[in-house]
Amino acid sequence: MGTIYIVIASLIRSLGGEVIIPPRTSKKTLSLGTQYSPEAICLPYKLLLGNYIEAIEHGAEAVIMINSPGICRLGEYSTSIRNALDDLGYKIKYIDLDLYKGKFAEMMRCLKTVTGNTNLITVAGALNIAFNKIFILDNLDNVLSYYRARELEFGAAERAYNKALKWIDEASTKKELKEANLLALQEIKKTPIDPNKEVLKVDLTGEIFMVLDSFSNQNLERELGKLGVETKRSMSLGGWLKTAIIPKFMRKEETHIERAFKFAKPYLLRDIGGDAIESVSDVAYATSRGIDGIIHISPFTCMPEIMSQNIFPRMRQDGAIPILPLVLDEQTGTAGFVTRLEAFVDLMRRKKMQVAAGMAY
Ligand code: SF4
Structure with a gap:
């Protein structure tokens, strides 16, 4: 998932473990993952499975998978990936980092299993x-x-x-x-x-894996950069860390999820899984800041994000900034994808010019 490998590798190496970083996610990774996945499962699952297979083929003897609380299929990922690797006959150690069971205690257990290091001071550092x-x-x-x-x-x-x-x-x-x-x-x-240079400012929101991983989102930010668009990810690793891991007493600012509950009203009043409440609130938040547009990225069959996409038309009626929902999977072709981005950029430019000229939009 994007550059997260740098963080995890750093953590394990500094505790004395050896890390095998699989090759960058590629068409081969996707094809391996797709071959051994249920057909309708979401794209991140297929890519993770492909990454694991490639890591094992490169010599990994153990793999770690986060098993996180949630209402969507993420809660099933770990068990399904373990079963898929078992069925493929890989004799590896499968380590479940089960955030259902607690955060720090579970992280300590996982790091101890991987590196053997139990020194609290070294681990904290x-x-x-x-x-x-x-x-x-x-x-x-x-x-x-x-x-x-x-x-x-x-x-x-x-x-x-x-x-x-x-x-x-x-x-x-x-x-x-x-x-x-x-x-x-x-x-x-x-x-x-x-x-x-006159650049457009666009926020990116949606399912976190798709927002952060350039292979999954077809290098969306690079394509937008070519078109003179500066992007800002509303979903970020730091945001996730503050929400999911860092305890409240150790942080000062509001977390993404806290902001989400405020800004998603009145469209969505509770967490419906995945990153849906964040996505809806990010549209409202971006609108309140008056930026040029927002792109919502989700994998095909992602249930929480299908729900948020169905809320966007109502938000548009209420005056939200331009929203481009992109649903991506392994079948998405590059040419059509780039054409949609170009059309969206044109739309945002026209709107900006009309607003600057004092015309109603
Ligand atoms: S949020 Fe969507 S893509 Fe991510 S695990 Fe859940 S269902 Fe799959």
């Missing part, structure tokens, strides 16, 4: 660095998006970003991480840009 990496990576994504929408040579900002990822990945102490972050920001900021 490693978690601290891993959590900081999450916030740094989120920020780098925003900086990349700013530069990509304005760069003079297409691809320059992303090349710098990829170098930066490597530095963040390699940092293993607090001091190294601080230096890597500074260096990373400097590197991306070296990208030659046109600072006066």
Whole structure:
């Protein structure tokens, strides 16, 4: 799921474990996952299964899967993936990180099983660095998006970003991480840009895996960057961490889910699974900030996001900003996808011009 591998690998390595990072998610990963998955299961499941198979083929002896509370199919992922790997005959250790059973205690149990390290101080230090990496990576994504929408040579900002990822990945102490972050920001900021370019600002929301994973969303942010659009992910790893892991007394600001319950009213009053309440509220929140548009991304057959997409027409009637719902799966073709993005960008530009000219929209 996007750059999360950097965080998990850092955590396990700093506790003395060895990590096998599977190849980047590719068509081969998708094809492996699809071959051994139920046909109608959601896309993230197929990609995760494909990632696991590739990791095992590269020598992984154990795999970890988060089993998280929720009303959607995520709660079934772990058991189903375990069964699929068993059926394929892989003799690996399957470690369930079961967040149903508690957060920190369960994380400690999982890390102990993987690395054998039980020293509380070392574990706390490693978690601290891993959590900081999450916030740094989120920020780098925003900086990349700013530069990509304005760069003079297409691809320059992303090349710098990829170098930066490597530095963040390699940092293993607090001091190294601080230096890597500074260096990373400097590197991306070296990208030659046109600072006066008129860019559109678009938020991305939807099912978290699809928002964060560039393979699953067909490099949506890169395509939008080419069209002069700066994106901001409403769903982020840092947001998830604050909501799901960091206890209330350790954080100051409102979490994404707390904001979601406020902004989703009156359209949705309770959590219906997945990221639906966040998605609906993100549209209302983006509208309140007056940005140019919002894109909602979900995998085909994702039930919570089908519900949120059915709420959007009503939000449009109530004056919401332009919303583009994208439902993606392994059958989605690139050409049609890019055409839809171009049409959406045209629509947002026209609306902006009409508003600037004082015309009713
Ligand atoms: S939110 Fe949607 S895509 Fe994600 S696990 Fe649940 S049903 Fe599947």
